[in-house]
Every structure is written in structure tokens, then in C-alpha cells.
Amino acid sequence: MTDKVPPLLRNRDFLLLWQGSAVSSLGSNASTVAYALLVLALTGSPADAGFTGFVALLPQLLFQLPAGALVDRWNRKRAMIWCDVLRGLTVGSVAAALLAGHLYLAHVLVAGFVEGTLTVCFRIAASAAVPNVVHPSQLALALSRNEARARGAAMLGQPLGGVLFGLGRAVPFLFDAFSYLVSLGALLMIRKDFQVERPAQPGRPGRLGQLGQLGVEIGEGVRWLWRQPFLRTTTFLIAGSNLLFQALFLTVLVSARRHGGSSAAIGVMFGVAAVGGVVGSLVAPALERRLLMKVVVIGANWAWALLVPLLLVVRNPYLIGAVYALMCFVGPVWNVVISAYQLAVTPDRMRGRVLGAAGMVAFGAVPLGSLIGGLLLSRYGADTTVWLLAGWMALLAVVSTVSPAVRAAPGLTEATPLEPQSATAR
Template identity: 40%
Template sequence: MSAPSKEKLSRNRDYRLLWSGQVVSEAGFSTATIAFPLLVLAITGSAAQSGLVLGAIAIAQLVAGLPAGALVDRWSRKRIMLGCEAVQALGAASLVLALWWGVAGLAQLVVVAVLMGLCRALFEPAEEASLPRLVSTEQVPSAVALNAARTSAGQLSGTALGGFLFALGRFVPFVFDVVAHVVAFVSLVFVRLPARPEPAAERPPAHLGREIAEGLRWVWQQPRVRVTAVCAIVLNLFFAAYYLVIIVLANERGVPAGEIGVMAAMLGAGGIAGALAAPYLHRRISPYALIIGVFWGLTVLTPLAVFVHDGYLMGLLFAAMAFLAPAANTTINTYQLLYTPDELRGRLGGVMGVTGGLAAALGPALGGWLVDLLPDSAAVLSCAGAIAVVTVLTTFSRTLRGFPAVADLEEETHNTKES
């Protein structure tokens, strides 16, 4: 079995191929996601049906998340990733042809959206589980952070590009999506992913439900994995609620729509900058101090929105908050990936994807409820207070205080396997 390269990550040919292909794939996916509601509105004139198509992507990804994680641990991960890129390219191509012939309908749009969600549910845990076999242990934090930056960059570029391409023609965004997934497929073909350990590769398939339960049980029984997962999920839930509250508050204060758009863009830009800085911070600050520092930073920054009435200043505040989060996420994800046995990494990704997706879906609903129930400032402070509670609980967590550095993980993981 070939070992992951120990050269600089920037010189790791296989990781470069995977990363560059997925930058394009992410942009294509985001472009199609923006174009979908515009296309449904153009065809049906119904905002509700627009929401149905977009919702189909998220629902399919959530429903398939746990089974997908188990299948990632059972099947060849490279073949899964190749298959997902191929299916997404074919789905987008079918829309291009239907639009060209004037026969595109709501049913086809829903089917393609479901396929996109299913492919995301499979691809994300497959790629994440493959990272420790593609790069050395020391490179995992940088790879995790660069993947986060890649996702944010793809979303920003795709969001900006989707509306522009749709204005050129209804089918144009989906042509771009086809090309993006073809490029990603070709890049993946040339990625040399080392073989998995023989016991995992030769293990006979069990009942899918038992495999899912095994993954859930493992995640829950590992204190550090469980605690970091719960903290991240709760924090994401309340931050998603906070984001919606701030957008509504800005609108009610008369902030122009253009400034609100800049606010959202600055949030994405802050996330990219934070992801690029995360490996540097991860190397120089202990895991516990880094996680707690990020949480306390968010606790201090979130209430300031009560006093900020300018859209651009609010954008700077958003950028500062988004800059902090990737450092904690890099530390948490690195630990979870390296500590989890290879044969369970897909299921770990499936569990985290589903719980994170639920938090992302429920957060805006909670934010909307708070806006309807409370005055503006009280809604902001409620979200900030919830984040502060999570921060305090995390600060006094004995489990997190013993969080190991990456250098200590290999020995700890070896001892866990021996026992």
C-alpha cells in the first residue's frame, strides 16, 4: 500500500488535482442552485414551486445522509466520487437539452434536484474520509481548512455567476454546471488514492441499518467526538438564527438591499480568509485554547449588532465572526478524522452532515420565530445569549481541556486500536 505524501501540501499532486477539480465543481453546483428558483419562476410563475425544487436538494441530502455514510465505508470511495460527478453532469445535461427543446417541466427539475442532493450526501463523506489517506497526518489540518476555503469560494463565485448566466439564457447556467462536473470528473480520474486497509476492504457487507447504527453508536461513545459535535451543532444552529435576525433587522432599519448583499458577501469573504488562516492558528495555538478563543470571540461580537446601523459596518462585523469560525472547525474536524478508524470515517461524515444540515435548516426557522416574537434588539440578544451559554459550557468542559494536539493523535489512536 502506498503511503500519503509527506511533501508540502502545495506539491501534493493528488490533493491538488482533487482540490482544483472541486473548486470548479462547487462553482457549478452553486450556479445551478441559484438558477433553479429563477428557472422555476420563469416556467411556472410560482414562488412556492421554486421553494419546492430548492428544498428537494436539501431534503434529499438529509434523508440520504446516514445511509450514504455507511455506503462510503462499504464501497470504493474514489468510485463514489467519480459516480457522483458523472450523475450530476448527466442531470444538468438533461436540463440543458429539455430547455433547448422547450419541454422542461417541474417534475424533471425536482428529479434533477433530488439527484444533486443524493450526490452531495455521498460525495462529501467520501472525500472527507479519503483525506487522511491522500495527505500525511501533519497535512490534514491544512487540507481540511483549504477544503473549507474552497467551498466558500465556490459558493461566492457560483452565486454571483448564476444570475449573470441566467440573464444570457435559461440553459446557460446548466451548461456551465455540466462543464464544471466534467472537469471535476477528469481531475478525479487522475487522483491516485491509496488503497484502504485490507480488513476494511474485505469485510463482508452487513445489514445497512446495522452499519448505520454502528456509526451512530461509535460517534456517541467517543466523548471528544460527541462533545465537539454537539458544541458545533448548537453553535451553528444559533448562528444561523442570528444571521436571519440580522438580515431582517437591517431591512427594518432601512438598510438598502445593495448594502445587505454586501453584508452577505463580506460574511463569505471572512470565511475564506479565516479558512486560509486556520492552519497557521492551528499550528501555534493549543486545540483547547483555539476552540475556546473562537467561541468567546463570537460571544463578544454577536451582541454588537444591536448598536450597528450601517450595512457596511455590519458587513465588517459579519466578516470578523466568519473569520473566527474556521479555526475551531479545522481543529474539531482534524481530530474527528484522525481519531476515527478508516472503516468508520464515512459514517462519521454522514452523521456530521445530517446533524449539521438539520442545524442549518432549523436555524433560520428559529430566527424567524424570534423576530416575530421579540423586539429587534431582544431577538439579537437572545441569539447572542444562547451562543454565550454554549461558550461557557464549552469553557468548563473537562473533555475539551484534554484535547490532544495533532502530534499526539497518532499515538493515542494506536493505543485505542490496541485496546
């Protein structure tokens, strides 16, 4: 019975996973701001900064599918441990090169690409593990706490990145490398398995080969996701909004710089925005119980469409942060509701592949947003770029409103694991 389930705050393994990831996210947010500031300092080019972000985020497009399939094959906890080790070494190499005075743009691009690839694998494994660490009745609550963790890390980490960069260019990257060690230590202390017991594989595939078999497994996850109308539609809507927000991030950063914003002020600006995300994360479980999923999807898209144009009339970094805070308040509610439903209906044995397929579309738009944002800023300037992005968000809001899949969205209480046969029988 649900009333006999211990409170989430007494779940030792969830707390270890949460705390380790919180410190790691804090370091990653600090280095994200520092990367953009570093490239602008090295080259003075918004296009270079946009291209650097594109390369660092390109693995979100390239490796979601194979990473998801491998996460379903491998021990998820062991995969996350290795990702932390290698990410720490990678970001540490950037700090070492800065301290030695021999950092080049090519090094930044390679380090960003490698770290981004490992992050894809870590994120999928961590997301797939949550239903195996918490009770099903606490899934939405656990996801809301993870959202609060991510938003809180952004609130503290982004201003911290600006401050640390002001102390020394290598400092935020040293801090990020240390954060991966903390995450590693937390993972090593977790007792629970991150997946259900899997049946033994009946030998290795024959002529098809391991690579071909991986392709078959990936295809199974892609087909399963495609046959879920609501998840398919929301995945593409998430991709559209992710593209917008990544382009908007660079637009706001450049605009604040041109209006005299210091590195610390820019960090505080994004920190103020993250406050809205933290508040949204805390209220997400209550809203999830009271709002239909279609209300969340349609309402979130229209809220963003109305808020983006406000960036044309505010110039002060702190006012920009306040507008961002309103945007970020909406995001956690969307994420908790959609993620809880997706995790609840996806069989554990293919959860990594489904998350990878959804992530390829949703997060694959992020590097494109960084590239597009840099190109638009270089050609048209900040104001025109904001107008174009506002039009894009308005289009997404209209699509969400008229979509039959969204309007007929099921309730989260109806969510039970759907095997591939059930999905095919539509």
C-alpha cells in the first residue's frame, strides 16, 4: 500500500543519486557559462561561441540512439561511474591547458564534444534508473525533485561560473572536474540495482554481428515511441522549444554583453532565471495532480510564446533574468508530467532505447539552436533574432493547440507499462 511506503527523503539510494548529481550539475552549469565567456574572450566572435556550443551539444543529436541501446545492454550504474571518471579527466584537461597557457579553440571543441558524448550516456542511464530506485507512487515526486536539483544547480552554478571565471579562466573548469569526483563517490555508495533482472541472452548473434544487432534493438525502441501518438507529438514539441531556448541563451548573453553587463552580472542574470525553475519544480507535483496533461502542454507553449517578445523591451540583465524566470517556471511542470508518463508506460527492458530515441529528437535540436542562434546574431543582431524566435514559439503554440494527440492526451493515472505488442495494436 502507498501509505506504507517510506518517505522519499528516507530513501538512502535516491538521496545519494540526487546529491551526487546535484554537485555534478552545479559544476557543469558553472563551466557552461565559462565556456561561452572563454570563447568570446579568445576570439571575440559570437559565431565562434555559437559553433563551440554546437560542437559540445552535437552528441545530443548523434549518440542518443546508440547510447540508449547500450544502456539497455550494460549495467547502468557501472556505465554512469565510467562516464563520471572520463568526464572529470576531459574537463580537467581544459583547466590544465589554461594553466599552462597553451589552450586553443580546437582543444575546447574536442573537449566539449567528448564531455557531451559521455553526458548523453550518463543522462539516459540516470533517467532510466529512477523508477528502479523509488516506489512507483513516488515517481512524479522524485522527478520533481530532480527538476528542482537541475534548476537549483543552474541558479547557483551559472552565476558561480561567471564569478569563478573572473577569478581565473581555469577556475570554473577545475571546479567542474572536482564535481565529477563527488558524483562518482555517491554512485559507488548506492546499493540498489539500476535495472530489473534481465533474461540471459541466447548466445551472440551470428552473421548479423554485434553492430547489426544493436541496430535491431535501436529500431525496436524507435518504433515503440513512434506508435505512441501523445509521446511522439510532445517529443517534437520539446525539440522545437529546446531549439528556441538554446538560441535564446546565446542571444541574451550577447545582448547583455553589448549593454555593458559584466561576467558576474551575466551569471547572476541566469541565476535569477533559474529561481523560477526551482519554484516551478517545487509546485510541479501539486500541479501534476490537478491539471490534465493537455492543459500542461498547450498552456506551457502559449506561456512561452507570450513571454519571448518581452525580451525586446527589457535591457537590464536583472530584468532579463526576471523574464527568464517566468519562462523557467513553466518548464518543470511540463518536464515532470511528460517524463513521469513516459517512464511509467515504457517497459524497463527498453527504457534506455526509448529515452534515447526521444532524446535524439528533443535534445538533438539543442546544438542546432546554438548554431542557428550564432548565425542569426552575426547576420541580423539581437533584436531581429528575438523577433524570429518569438514567431517560431508562436507557431509551436498553435501546433500544440490543434494537435489531436495532445487534445486526446491520456491521464498519468492511466499509465501502465505498454509492451510493444500493445503499442502495435492501435
